[in-house]
Amino acid sequence: MLKAAISGERIRNSHALVVDALGRAIVGGDYPRGSTLPGDFELAARFGVSRTVLREAMKTLAAKGMIVAKARIGTRVTDKSTWNYFDADILRWHLDNGxxxxxxxxxxxxxxxxxxxxxxxxxxxxxxxxxxxxxxxxxxxxxxxxxxxxxxxxxxxxxxxxxxxxxxxxxxxxxxxxxxxxxxxxxxxxxxxxxxxxxxxxxxxxxxxxxxxxxxxxxxxxxxxxxxxxxxxxxxxxxxx
CATH class of the missing domain: 1.20.120.530 (GntR ligand-binding domain-like)
Known part of the structure; x- marks a missing residue:
């Protein structure tokens, strides 16, 4: 986190890019608590990744406590009380968001x-x-x-x-x-x-x-x-x- 802040550069693969973009959007309020994220096809097309990569990114965000997938409803953004604030990415997104x-x-x-x-x-x-x-x-x-x-x-x-x-x-x-x-x-x-x-x-x-x-x-x-x-x-x- 500190080295990245100093250099302003981060090396990311497709999975990390999707996680980073969605994580920032959630922390920044683009997807508020209780809102439903766009569907897999839309997100995969937006980021230019396969559905496999997208699913893995969603699993990562779910592990951080930021989203939860519900059958026939979609993937929803959770309350901040469930987020893992010890997670380096979540902390970085907050800092980068001001x-x-x-x-x-x-x-x-x-x-x-x-x-x-x-x-x-x-x-x-x-x-x-x-x-x-x-x-x-x-x-x-x-x-x-x-x-x-x-x-x-x-x-x-x-x-x-x-x-x-x-x-x-x-x-x-x-x-x-x-x-x-x-x-x-x-x-x-x-x-x-x-x-x-x-x-x-x-x-x-x-x-x-x-x-x-x-x-x-x-x-x-x-x-x-x-x-x-x-x-x-x-x-x-x-x-x-």
């Missing part, structure tokens, strides 16, 4: 619900190599010479934190972190301003250092600072738009 401050607040709230605790777990389970990797990523953030380098180092730090918790569920919700960083990259990245870039790296380094000391309270608090400051920066930018 996620508002409410959506970003919800995203930050979810991160606050699990990342500080991931830091506490890391204090109990992280190896010296885990800490070394996090510190290296923080250094890469400070020394980054491109926006892409800074953003990817930032993401790598948070993924390393999840890995250090030794809880596989923490790593599985990495799409939420990536979605937040995509928005930060687009709206308010500290890169390019020496003081802000150095400060951001230092705040991440503080997390790793607290984990190295096995200080759960300090590590959790340091993570909360990173998340809330990022949330507030994005909120200010969104308010200006």
């Amino acid at each position: 996620a508002d401050s409410r959506f970003m607040t919800h995203l930050a709230e979810m991160r606050l619900a699990f990342e500080p605790y991931a830091a506490r777990l890391a204090c109990r389970h992280a190896t010296p190599k885990d800490v070394e990797q996090m510190l290296a990523h923080a250094d890469a953030m400070e020394n980054a010479t491109s926006l892409e380098g800074f953003a990817l180092a930032d993401l790598a730090f948070h993924m390393a934190l999840a890995e250090a918790s030794k809880n596989p569920f923490m790593y599985s919700v990495g799409a939420l972190v990536e979605a937040a960083l995509v928005t930060s990259f687009r709206l308010s990245s500290p890169f390019g301003e020496a003081a802000r870039q150095s400060s951001s790296a230092a705040k991440h380094r503080r997390i790793a250092q607290a984990i190295a000391r096995r200080d759960e309270t300090e590590a959790a608090a340091a993570v909360e600072v990173v998340i809330t400051e990022g949330r507030d920066r994005v909120g200010l930018k969104l308010a200006e738009i």
Whole structure:
């Protein structure tokens, strides 16, 4: 998600193109809740794909909780409450559609619900190599010479934190972190301003250092600072738009 946002390019096959187009249309409200999608023949002709490819695309969207097929009725768009918001595609479609401050607040709230605790777990389970990797990523953030380098180092730090918790569920919700960083990259990245870039790296380094000391309270608090400051920066930018 983050690499795609930076490059603006995505490699897709026919299946992925159909999933992407329909997913975006659903998230964007072209097909509101309860509406029925066009029939297979119409969609297959629109996208220039076989009915086999189309059916597989529909299965993918159904697995994300976005649509449900009903006999003699057709394929209907489901309520958002059934959508899998941990899914990277759904998050990306929301961001590309222009996620508002409410959506970003919800995203930050979810991160606050699990990342500080991931830091506490890391204090109990992280190896010296885990800490070394996090510190290296923080250094890469400070020394980054491109926006892409800074953003990817930032993401790598948070993924390393999840890995250090030794809880596989923490790593599985990495799409939420990536979605937040995509928005930060687009709206308010500290890169390019020496003081802000150095400060951001230092705040991440503080997390790793607290984990190295096995200080759960300090590590959790340091993570909360990173998340809330990022949330507030994005909120200010969104308010200006």
